């Protein structure tokens with residue numbers, strides 16, 4: 279147990295005060311739900327408050343915290359071009375519609391009563407007051423027409439408003455993600471926060487909330503108008519207030535009994551360590567994801583996967599569900615509640631009471647059957663609207679919180695904090711390179727306890743060519759990542775031109791450095807964009823892109839591709855096909871065959887396959903895009919996938935590109951590169967063991983010399 283606790287507890291230095299730690303049993307309640315472990319934070323100050331009340335208080339607290347963001351949203355929406363006018367028009371249409379509804383409600387009260395009287399008179403006396411009948415019918419028609427026109431105006435403005443707001447917030451949320459650094463963007467809690475606040479492609483959080491606020495207002499207005507009608511109508515009755523109270527009670531009761539499952543509140547987290555469940559989900563992902571298909575087919579894994587998956591599903595049974603489903607089943611109560619029966623009977627109560635009172639005091643009953651009908655109609659209409667309002671307000675806290683969540687993602691702090699000094703002071707100095715010094719640098723990746731650099735110190739002078747060599751996992755790439763300031767050291771400091779790297783403005787540092795990582799990726803864009811993005815300032819300069827491709831040794835094979843530089847390495851958007859499966863027959867008996875349609879539409883049939891070396895050349899071309907205004911070039915195994923001739927050509931071109939700039943390579947290969955290096959850092963297991971030129975290290979006869987000899991022997995053998 280102790281061992282387990284030690285394994286999962288983070289060191290106290292990393293645990294900021296007040297952070298929820300699911301492993302701390304004194305503050306956390308643990309519940310096992312199927313394959314899931316649910317951990318809920320125990321709030322000591324609320325121990326005596328019942329759960330439902332605490333949830334309500336939390337909702338209120340959450341709503342209060344959202345108000346400043348609501349105001350921010352409203353002012354931001356108003357500042358979007360032309361939104362203000364559209365918004366004013368939309369609001370006008372809505373309020374006028376409400377106004378017409380109010381008139382409508384009064385009309386119904388005033389004239390519908392008369393209409394019913396007309397009918398009653400017609401039945402009793404066989405005469406009709408045509409003038410009143412005409413007035414009633416005409417006013418109802420006009421009211422209907424006006425509210426229809428206003429509804430049309432409202433729908434006419436709805437679309438442009440929604441679209442403008444959507445576009446505005448799409449860019450904002452794109453920016454919110456794009457600005458995050460590597461450690462922040464690899465934090466799963468941050469990713470969840472971003473996913474939770476993301477907007478759909480059809481509507482934005484802002485618009486949903488604007489509509490919600492307006493709908494609430496209009497329901498409020500409608501309710502007020504119905505209320506005034508109700509008061510007028512029932513004021514004259516002996517049991518008016520009683521009837522109003524009963525309908526009110528019914529609406530309240532219905533709202534309470536309709537409540538869904540108990541939801542989790544407060545701070546909680548759920549995880550699963552069930553290996554069987556994890557394995558089954560892993561296998562499901564494996565067969566779904568195209569990238570594993572090669573291995574599944576070549577390794578003949580299909581049969582094995584099917585039987586393992588089948589067994590896992592059998593063994594897990596109903597437990598193999600996502601957390602929320604498991605929780606829902608866990609908390610759902612299937613009891614028949616008395617309150618549901620009560621709610622149903624309460625609905626009828628106003629009418630029953632009315633009738634009973636009518637029998638009890640026959641002299642007080644409404645003058646006609648028509649009035650009785652009208653009263654019951656208006657009462658139930660009022661309680662329906664009241665219920666609607668309850669419904670709408672039920673989700674207000676959640677909706678308003680979504681505004682807060684959205685704005686909070688805009689200001690998620692980056693782990694790597696920006697400096698404020700410009701770099702360099704003199705732009706021309708970059709041509710002479712940049713000096714880099716590590717002083718007692720130690721480093722652990724976020725969330726990991728393993729030290730991957732231990733007390734590393736070295737200095738690379740301006741304009742030097744440095745090669746970092748060492749075994750797999752010794753920490754070479756990590757040094758380059760720290761130089762690029764993707765992370766900050768856990769201990770010690772890094773100096774750039776003798777000043778702390780943390781003091782410089784990050785955009786300046788990034789402009790002055792060009793880095794090719796070993797685990798480079800290709801963007802789901804065209805080859806042209808993949809190369810062009812090496813220099814965002816010239817990303818659309820076709821000539822520069824072609825020149826960079828030439829220097830990166832990629833131009834020849836790109837030009838041979840059907841679509842040349844416009845080829846997409848990975849299609850970001852899938853083609854869409856009809857539902858009819860290939861090979862079946864259509865209604866007219868023709869066999870369903872997509873190839874001719876695909877050919878005519880010039881559609882992609884298979885993803886473009888490029889070799890590892892070709893991919894690496896594209897990545898290299900990206901770094902060649904940026905040669906001006908750069909003082910430091912870092913390459914992590916740039917020739918790992920290149921053939922010997924291509925590697926030779928590459929180093930020649932890099933030599934030309936370098937001029938007097940500082941250049942750092944990380945490599946396993948001890949060849950031409952190390953021989954010509956000004957400095958070699960030989961690493962093993964998180965530390966630098968040897969530091970010097972090739973000749974110095976060979977003379978020393980240490981680890982570097984031993985591996986050099988090994989490689990030379992393998993070559994000669």
Ligand SMILES: Nc1ncnc2c1ncn2[C@@H]1O[C@H](COP(=O)(O)OP(=O)(O)OP(=O)(O)O)[C@@H](O)[C@H]1O
Nearest residue numbers: 723726730748749750751752753754755756757796
């Ligand atoms: N994002 C990460 N999170 C946690 N640990 C990591 C991460 N990246 C690398 N490591 C660990 O850091 C150590 C050093 O990795 P690094 O990539 O710097 O080694 P390397 O010398 O470049 O290896 P190679 O020659 O295989 O490229 C390794 O033990 C690796 O597992």
